[in-house]
Amino acid sequence: MIKTGILGGATDTTAELLRLLLHHPDVDLRWVCDNKLATQRVADILPMLAGDTTMEFVEQPDWQDLDLVFLCDEEASAPDNLALIPQSVKVIDLSTRYRLTDEQDSGFTYGLSEVNRRRMVHDCMRISCPGDVAMALLLALVPLAKNLMLNSELHATVVVGNAQATTGSRVSMVPTEQYADQVEELKRVLSAMQSSFHSAIHLTAMHACFARGLLSTVYFKSGVEVEMVRELFEQYYDDHNFTFVIDHEPMLCDVAGTNKCLIHISREGEYLRVTSAIDNRVKGGVGSAVHAMNLLFGLHERTGLML
Numbered sequence: 001m002i003k004t005g006i007l008g009g010a011t012d013t014t015a016e017l018l019r020l021l022l023h024h025p026d027v028d029l030r031w032v033c034d035n036k037l038a039t040q041r042v043a044d045i046l047p048m049l050a051g052d053t054t055m056e057f058v059e060q061p062d063w064q065d066l067d068l069v070f071l072c073d074e075e076a077s078a079p080d081n082l083a084l085i086p087q088s089v090k091v092i093d094l095s096t097r098y099r100l101t102d103e104q105d106s107g108f109t110y111g112l113s114e115v116n117r118r119r120m121v122h123d124c125m126r127i128s129c130p131g132d133v134a135m136a137l138l139l140a141l142v143p144l145a146k147n148l149m150l151n152s153e154l155h156a157t158v159v160v161g162n163a164q165a166t167t168g169s170r171v172s173m174v175p176t177e178q179y180a181d182q183v184e185e186l187k188r189v190l191s192a193m194q195s196s197f198h199s200a201i202h203l204t205a206m207h208a209c210f211a212r213g214l215l216s217t218v219y220f221k222s223g224v225e226v227e228m229v230r231e232l233f234e235q236y237y238d239d240h241n242f243t244f245v246i247d248h249e250p251m252l253c254d255v256a257g258t259n260k261c262l263i264h265i266s267r268e269g270e271y272l273r274v275t276s277a278i279d280n281r282v283k284g285g286v287g288s289a290v291h292a293m294n295l296l297f298g299l300h301e302r303t304g305l306m307l
Helices: 012-021 113-122 132-146 176-193 226-236 282-296
Strands: 002-007 027-033 068-071 090-093 126-128 154-161 171-174 201-208 214-221 243-245 261-268 271-278
Touching (some): 012 027, 068 282, 126 282, 132 154, 132 226, 132 261, 132 282, 226 243, 226 261, 271 282
Parallel strands (some): 002 027, 002 068, 090 126, 243 261
Antiparallel strands (some): 214 271
């Protein structure tokens, strides 16, 4: 059993992570730490967990015999807190703090399993999970970068579920600056896979009034036929467990609550168009973290994630 703790309290991330860990067959969840909420019942603060756990928040983490800790917010991942974690304890960070850092400087490996799986299986101690927008767009582009096919500007549109962002049936535009770090994530990973990639990335982001889900579409000039591109995608994701190429435009209801990514490839004139759909809270968040945990501890990738 993986003896596990969570740093970070009253957040949606903590609630979603607990939803998965409480039912994971190989996890022994020891504590959830938030000194401001100490002694309060987790389910009272995070109502989605009512009936699932009787745990209480603790004031201080207990590192004795611990194997792994999840960091669920920016405060938990602060350098002062990180310095208190024993070197023997593996760390998976769900905040934004270490996504753009150099691994040699920070010790954090970028946790996109579909790219860094081999690294994560063999010699990682600290993982930084990707952002949700970066995750959806990377899964739509990585096979192309692997085959040196990104040679023009990228135009991307993402619609992100956020029930608190709107009322009624409105969709609200989001300042692009809000996702600037995730665009940088995208550039770094694509450039690492295709050193010749230096093209601009134009992102349009929107929040919509559904509770969960992220739909992305990216298009760019390419003369390669759709059938050939699809074959490259299927080859790349053949031995991955959560990303699938499908024959029709993906719908968010097909991925909501799951750790899957569904991809569709099409053409519009001279532009190749790739659409991807994920659950931004699972595949774009805690599912990625649990996937990373499975790799770190030698479990099958799907363990606890067949949702």
